[in-house]
Amino acid sequence: MKLLYITSKDKQEAKTIAKALVKEKLIACANIHEIDFVYGEKDKIEEGNEVVMIAKTSDELVYEAMEKVKSMHSYECPCILVLPVETANKEYVEWVNSVTKN
Secondary structure (H helix, E strand, C coil): CEEEEEEECCHHHHHHHHHHHHHCCCCCEEEEEEEEEEEEECCEEEEEEEEEEEEEECHHHHHHHHHHHHHHCCCCCCCEEEEECCCCCHHHHHHHHHHCCC
16 A cells, blocks of 8 residues: 655645545545645745645555546645555555555
């Protein structure tokens, strides 16, 4: 099982992407959270708000899910991080695998 950490410009974009991923059975589910960001760009410090989505998927679907996100995302270079799940309860992993296309 893997977690996909994906940032989006707003909650609507994150929900649209999450719904498409669930509909195509590329993820089991997603949590969506509003966050603040700070980053450096050309000798300036930028601050603002965006949304982070944490999506749960199987190992086998990571790259297909990433491609779907990139095809829908408004950012030229979206943040899509793949995080390994070291340990999870067996029943939850089974559920993730049962609702995604394996």
